[in-house]
Amino acid sequence: MSDNLYVDVILPLAVKGTFAYHIPPGTCVELTPGMRVAVPFGKRKIYTAVIYRVYQTKPSGFEVRDIVSVLDAKPVVTDLQLRLWEWISDYYMCTLGEVCNAALPSGLKLESETRIIPNRLPDQDELLNETERSVLDSVSRTGGMSIKQLQKAYRDRDVMSLLKVMMDKELLSIEEKIREKVREKILVMIRLPGTREDTKQIDELFNKMKRSEAKKRLLSAYLKLKGDKNVKDGGEIEKTVLLRKAATRHSVLKEMINQGIFEALEKKVPLREIHAQEIPLRGNKQPARLNDSQQLAFQAIGKQLKDHNVVLLHGVTSSGKTEIYIHLIRKTLNKGKQVLYLLPEIALTAQMINRLRLVFGEKVAVYHSKYSDRERLQTWRTLLPGGDQKDRKIHIILGARSSVFLPFMNLGLVIVDEEHENTYKQFDPAPRYHARDTSIILAGLHGAKVVLGTATPSLESYYNCITGKYGLVELPERYLDMKMPEILVVNTREARRREAMYSHFSLTLSEYISRALQNRDQVILFQNRRGFSSYLECQDCGYVPLCMRCDVSLTYHKKTSRLKCHYCGYSEAIPLKCPVCKNENIMMKGFGTEKIEEEIALLFPEARVGRLDLDTTRTRKSYEQLLDDFDKKEIDILVGTQMVSKGLDFDNVKVVGIMNADTMLNFPDFRAHERSYQLMAQVSGRAGRKKERGLVIIQTTCDDHTVIEAVVKHDYHAMYSNQMTERRNFNYPPFCRLISVTLKHKNRELLDGAAEKLAKNLKHHLGERVSGPEYPLVERIQNFYLKTLLIKLEKSSKLQEVKSLVSIEIQALLRSSPFKSLQVIPDVDPY
Ligand code: ADP
Ligand code: ZN
Numbered sequence: 001m002s003d004n005l006y007v008d009v010i011l012p013l014a015v016k017g018t019f020a021y022h023i024p025p026g027t028c029v030e031l032t033p034g035m036r037v038a039v040p041f042g043k044r045k046i047y048t049a050v051i052y053r054v055y056q057t058k059p060s061g062f063e064v065r066d067i068v069s070v071l072d073a074k075p076v077v078t079d080l081q082l083r084l085w086e087w088i089s090d091y092y093m094c095t096l097g098e099v100c101n102a103a104l105p106s107g108l109k110l111e112s113e114t115r116i117i118p119n120r121l122p123d124q125d126e127l128l129n130e131t132e133r134s135v136l137d138s139v140s141r142t143g144g145m146s147i148k149q150l151q152k153a154y155r156d157r158d159v160m161s162l163l164k165v166m167m168d169k170e171l172l173s174i175e176e177k178i179r180e181k182v183r184e185k186i187l188v189m190i191r192l193p194g195t196r197e198d199t200k201q202i203d204e205l206f207n208k209m210k211r212s213e214a215k216k217r218l219l220s221a222y223l224k225l226k227g228d229k230n231v232k233d234g235g236e237i238e239k240t241v242l243l244r245k246a247a248t249r250h251s252v253l254k255e256m257i258n259q260g261i262f263e264a265l266e267k268k269v270p271l272r273e274i275h276a277q278e279i280p281l282r283g284n285k286q287p288a289r290l291n292d293s294q295q296l297a298f299q300a301i302g303k304q305l306k307d308h309n310v311v312l313l314h315g316v317t318s319s320g321k322t323e324i325y326i327h328l329i330r331k332t333l334n335k336g337k338q339v340l341y342l343l344p345e346i347a348l349t350a351q352m353i354n355r356l357r358l359v360f361g362e363k364v365a366v367y368h369s370k371y372s373d374r375e376r377l378q379t380w381r382t383l384l385p386g387g388d389q390k391d392r393k394i395h396i397i398l399g400a401r402s403s404v405f406l407p408f409m410n411l412g413l414v415i416v417d418e419e420h421e422n423t424y425k426q427f428d429p430a431p432r433y434h435a436r437d438t439s440i441i442l443a444g445l446h447g448a449k450v451v452l453g454t455a456t457p458s459l460e461s462y463y464n465c466i467t468g469k470y471g472l473v474e475l476p477e478r479y480l481d482m483k484m485p486e487i488l489v490v491n492t493r494e495a496r497r498r499e500a501m502y503s504h505f506s507l508t509l510s511e512y513i514s515r516a517l518q519n520r521d522q523v524i525l526f527q528n529r530r531g532f533s534s535y536l537e538c539q540d541c542g543y544v545p546l547c548m549r550c551d552v553s554l555t556y557h558k559k560t561s562r563l564k565c566h567y568c569g570y571s572e573a574i575p576l577k578c579p580v581c582k583n584e585n586i587m588m589k590g591f592g593t594e595k596i597e598e599e600i601a602l603l604f605p606e607a608r609v610g611r612l613d614l615d616t617t618r619t620r621k622s623y624e625q626l627l628d629d630f631d632k633k634e635i636d637i638l639v640g641t642q643m644v645s646k647g648l649d650f651d652n653v654k655v656v657g658i659m660n661a662d663t664m665l666n667f668p669d670f671r672a673h674e675r676s677y678q679l680m681a682q683v684s685g686r687a688g689r690k691k692e693r694g695l696v697i698i699q700t701t702c703d704d705h706t707v708i709e710a711v712v713k714h715d716y717h718a719m720y721s722n723q724m725t726e727r728r729n730f731n732y733p734p735f736c737r738l739i740s741v742t743l744k745h746k747n748r749e750l751l752d753g754a755a756e757k758l759a760k761n762l763k764h765h766l767g768e769r770v771s772g773p774e775y776p777l778v779e780r781i782q783n784f785y786l787k788t789l790l791i792k793l794e795k796s797s798k799l800q801e802v803k804s805l806v807s808i809e810i811q812a813l814l815r816s817s818p819f820k821s822l823q824v825i826p827d828v829d830p831y
Contacts, residue, residue, distance in 0.1 A: 004056045006064065007031060009039060009049035010085075012101035012109050014430070018052045020059045021067045033082060034075025036108065038068040038160035046147065046160065047111045050077050050100055069161045076108055076384060078407045080445045087441050093739075093803055093826040094430035102431055103405035107167075107174060107377030110147060110160060115175040117144040122171060131157060136171055144175055174373060189236035189267045190222065190253070193260070205261060214252045215261075221246035222262075236267070240632045285358040287326045294320050297475045298327050304471030305449045310440055312419070312465050313453040315475030316714070317685025318482060318649075321453045322352070324475075325415050326359055328451060329396060333363070337412025337448070339396045342435060344421035345646050346370050346400050350624050352417075353398055360396055367399035367406060383407045401426060401435030404442050411446035414439045418646060419452035419461055420678050425831045432827045455685055455716075456678040459727065462720055463734045485656070485687040485694035487712045492660075493542055493701045503599050509657050509697045510603055513637070517607055521654035522630070523637045524644055526683045527596050528664050535666050536563065538578035539585040542701040544666050545575065553666040565668070569774045596639050596659060604637070612640030645683040651690040656683055661700035665707060670732045671831070673707050677719045680711045731792060733829075737799065739791040739806065740830040742776070744784045744823040754819050755787040761809045762789065766802070769793060784823075803828070 005027075008018040021039050023031065031037075031054050039049045046068055058064065085099040101109070118140045122128055128136065131154065138153060139145050151159045166172045202223070209215040225237045225245055243250060256262045290298055297313065301324070304311045315321045329339045341356070343349055346368045356364045365379050382394050384407050397403050401424055416424075416436045424435040436452065443450045452461055452470070465472035478484060490506045500507040516523050535553045537544050545554045547565035554563035554572070564571040577584050597611045610626050629635050631650060638644060664676035680698065688694020700708060710719035728735050743758065745751040755773035762770045772789040793802055803826075810824045 004058060005031070006055050006057070006059060007037065007051045007067070008053040008055075009037060010052050010096045010100045011039070011041060011047055011049045012104060012111075013041075013047070013097045014095055014101075015097050016095050018096065019049070020062075020064050021049075022058075022064045024066045027070060029070050029073055031070065032075055033079065034077040035073075036071040036076060038071060038110070040065055040068060044148075045112045046151070048109050048160070050082075050104075052082065052096070069158045071110075071160060071164050074384075074386065076380075076407075077104075078385070078409075081405070081407055083445055084404075084438070084442055088431050088433050088438060090800070090803075092431050092433050092828050093807065094432070098430040102402070102426075105376040105380055106373045108380070110163065110174075112146065112148040112151075114147050115144045116147065116150065116163060116167075116172050117175045119167075119170050119173040128171075131162060132166060132171075135162065135166065139172060187267050188239040189265050190239050190242055190257075190262050191236045191265070192222070193263050212252075214246075214248045215256060218242065218246045218248050218252060218256065219261075236265070239264070240634065244632065284361070287330060287359050288320075288323045290320070290323060290327060291479065293475060293477060294324055294479070297473050298324050300473045301328065301451060301471075302331075304473060305451075308469075308471035309444065310450040310452060310464070310469075311471035311473060312457055312461050313451055313473050313475065314457050314462070314716070315453065315455060316478060316484065317455045317682065318478045319455070319475040320479040321417075321455075321475070322355060322649075323479075325417070325451070325453065326356070328413060328415070329356075329360070332412040333360070333395050335412055337410050338394075338408055340403060340406075340408065340411060340414045340439065340442075341396060341398045342403065342414065342416045342424070342439060343398065343400060344418045344423040345643070347624055347627060347643075348417075348646055348648070349398055349400070350627070351649060356396065356398060363393065363395040364398055365394045365396070367397050367403040369400070369402060380407060383409065385409055401433075404433075404435050404438050408442075408446060411443065411448040413448055414443045414450045416450065416452045417454075419454045420456050420458040421646065422675075422831045425829075427831075430825070432825075432830075434829055434831075437829070456681045457716070459674055459720065459723055460734045463724070482688060482690070483693045484714045485684050485696045487684060487696045487698060487714075489698045489700065489703045489708060489712060491701060491703045492699050493539075502603065504596060504659055504699075505599060505603060506697070506699055509699060512655050512695060512697060513604065513657065516655045517604060517636055519654070520633075522633065522635075522650065522652045523655045523657065524653055524683065524686055525596060525600075525637060525639045525657045525659060526641075526644055526679075527639065527659040528641060528679065535668070536574070536586050537662070537666075537701070538581060538583065539587050540583045541578060541581040543578050543580040544662075545572070547668075553668050553672075555668050569772060600637060600639065607636045608634065609637045609639060610635040612638055612643050642679055644686070645679050648686060650686060653686050654688065654692070654694060656687040656694065656696045658683065658696065658698045658700075661698050661705075661708060662702060665700075665702055665705060670727070670730065673726070674719070674723050677707050677710060677716075677723075680707075681714070681716070684711065736795060737793045737797075737828075738830055739793070739803070740827045741789045741791070741806065741810070742825045742827065743773070743787045743789075744825065745821065746783055746785070748785045750818060751785045751787055751822070754813060754822050755789065758809060758813050758824070759789050761813070762791065762806065765805055765809075766791060 005023040006020055007023060008020050010018055021037070031051060033051050033053060035051050036048050037051060038046055041047050048071060081103070085096055085103065088094070088099045089096045116139055118136065122136070135150065135154070147159065147163065150163070163172060205219060206216060209219065221242055222237055225242065226235045239253070243253060253262065257264050297315065301311050301313060313321055313324065325341070332339050343352060349366050349368060353364065353366055367376060367379050379394065397406055416439060419436050426433055440450050461470065464470040488508065490508050492501060492506060495501045495506045502510065513523050535544060536556055545563050547554055547570050554565055556563060561574055562571045563574055575586060578586055597609055600607060600609050610630060612626050627648065630638050633652060658680055661676065661680065664679060665672060684696040687696055698708060698711065702708060706722050707719060710716070727733065741758065743751055743755050745754065759770060759773050769792050770789060771792070773787040776786050776788045791806070793799065806826060810826065813819055814822060814824065
């Protein structure tokens with residue numbers, strides 16, 4: 001191989017650009033982009049880097065160092081992936097290194113600080129060379145070592161390559177930074193003691209139980225379940241499943257256990273597998289037969305995809321969109337192509353994987369950040385060309401936003417379920433990408449098609465349909481002609497006046513809840529916690545101070561005692577009297593899920609209550625377990641934030657209560673009304689999906705608000721046209737594009753100076769398009785003060801040019817001496 005061989009590599013760091021290295025002579029692998037090399041960086045550090053370019057002319061102007069070693073014999077990143085990384089880095093104004101860092105599972109990223117831990121003992125007849133044995137010993141003895149320490153101990157060795165070989169053999173693995181917390185659930189399993197298994201014994205049992213119908217039911221249910229379950233695991237059936245199937249009470253089972261008929265035992269199950277284990281990986285179920293309107297929609301999608309790359313499926317909640325996706329997936333697999341199925345929330349994958357596994361079995365794999373590094377690496381490697389497909393071929397990836405980074409080989413279809421969800425956007429850290437929009441680019445690279453699905457399209461996507469950019473297919477009826485839920489609006493101000501309010505519960509709401517509890521139906525109560533930002537409201541007339549220029553409510557700033565607009569910076573003193581009714585009854589608003597949970601306990605002491613929000617899912621019970629319990633009717637009332645609104649499919653929810661629509665409607669954000677509609681329509685959609693018509697109670701003081709009216713009438717189109725008028729009038733997306741630039745520093749004065757300077761320089765080029773600087777909603781995070789500039793660009797502007805101008809100004813600012821330690825964060829299409 002030539003002596004003059006150089007590579008440009010991408011380092012998985014926030015550094016700008018690529019870095020050139022020399023390939024020492026004697027390297028006998030043919031190097032191509034996408035392979036990894038270990039390279040020195042800075043004084044002592046070593047990183048894995050991804051080759052971006054291979055060439056032969058010596059770069060001039062700086063010293064070029066040698067790589068340490070080559071880590072792969074074949075690329076682990078494909079060309080198309082590199083092109084997607086480029087697009088993300090250009091579009092979202094971040095470095096290739098940041099994209100690389102987000103994209104690669106950590107198993108592919110070794111660096112000096114990475115800790116290596118022992119993974120398994122070698123088999124007796126497994127041959128290890130001396131060094132390997134010695135490394136394994138040291139790592140086992142110490143319980144784990146960093147690569148840096150290993151490099152010190154094995155100075156004359158190529159430690160990176162050595163580790164790579166040993167990790168491939170699974171002798172060693174990388175210590176995962178975020179150790180998975182309690183991820184097990186204890187299930188109570190029921191079985192017949194061994195001696196009772198044969199038919200004669202069972203007949204005897206039945207005879208003995210002549211008088212107890214309930215007991216007989218339990219026994220037959222057990223035998224039935226066991227017969228269905230073609231798995232060899234000692235015939236254990238989960239207690240709750242058994243009780244539900246037999247429709248008997250726990251006391252009956254308990255008596256049978258006491259009599260020695262059944263045995264109970266506890267089994268620990270990893271949470272993620274709870275669903276997977278119930279449904280064997282058979283995957284031979286035929287997809288559901290589509291009804292007429294679903295069939296028409298399915299055909300229309302196919303037809304629209306002939307002239308559009310993207311089609312929006314706008315189908316009301318429970319219209320059977322998922323069933324249509326399943327047919328689309330099957331069609332794509334039949335063409336020998338892969339499918340990416342994106343979901344906005346990790347927890348939703350648990351429900352969805354069941355539905356997909358029934359039909360597609362092992363062809364589906366799940367990919368998201370709650371899976372261990374090892375599992376993610378495995379999926380990555382399986383997908384690579386010539387990857388380890390011996391055990392398993394993956395055709396469908398079900399995942400959260402990071403799955404757009406996987407090495408797809410011939411993607412045919414991307415499904416973006418609940419496309420309106422803002423969780424598709426990554427806020428922090430960079431790359432601040434939107435997975436829906438990125439997946440459209442990904443599909444474009446593969447020549448694949450995209451189906452966006454939702455009951456409540458984002459204004460952007462629906463607008464793209466109206467302008468003809470996307471195809472549109474609408475499905476306005478629920479499956480089985482289930483009626484859309486009936487929606488009642490309770491004016492809480494009036495209710496309070498009539499003394500028909502107990503704290504946050506109107507009489508109407510509590511009556512419906514208690515009726516539901518009596519009928520053993522379930523209830524969901526929705527309290528949007530984004531109400532943390534307080535606003536003012538007149539208790540007599542309901543007046544909320546709004547910004548005159550931006551049509552958002554003003555935020556109460558306790559420290560300065562002022563009301564402020566977070567979009568344009570307008571501020572005013574706190575009014576002593578209501579400017580409308582002149583009464584002095586203005587109050588600060590905002591309450592959370594915890595409070596609601598507390599009040600339910602007082603109102604309905606017998607109800608079993610679960611709370612689903614960021615706090616409860618981070619700690620004790622995880623999201624999946626809560627949903628699992630709710631699904632099994634072990635919880636009567638589920639209280640939650642927007643997490644409960646996402647595409648969950650429960651059969652027994654009769655009543656949905658929206659505790660306070662005002663907090664959503666008055667949230668200081670130009671998307672507040674769109675989001676409110678989406679949240680209310682989605683959470684309403686959880687009611688009455690299977691049995692009888694559901695009922696939704698909305699508590700609000702704005703009962704004549706156009707958004708509430710649209711929710712009550714299930715009229716997306718009314719909301720759409722109202723909101724579009726406002727967006728046009730106030731010039732917000734989709735009529736313009738937004739780029740925000742946030743500056744961060746610990747010193748407030750310095751930050752103010754920097755922000756003013758950047759604003760001035762940008763305004764010099766962009767004029768009125770730049771607004772701010774403003775303190776964002778949360779002014780200080782972890783001791784860093786924040787200030788934000790907002791750039792509004794007309795649709796026709798040359799986006800790329802503006803971005804490079806913004807970058808140049810940011811770089812210039814960072815070069816001037818007082819601002820070196822400043823952080824400046826551009827965010828394209830901020831949400
Ligand atoms: P969406 O995704 O539109 O909210 P789903 O696909 O979840 O709706 O459908 C709602 C419920 O109705 C699901 O439990 C689903 O299994 C059932 N369903 C919908 N369409 C069919 C069909 N054609 N055959 C059988 N069941 C269906
Ligand atoms: Zn304003």
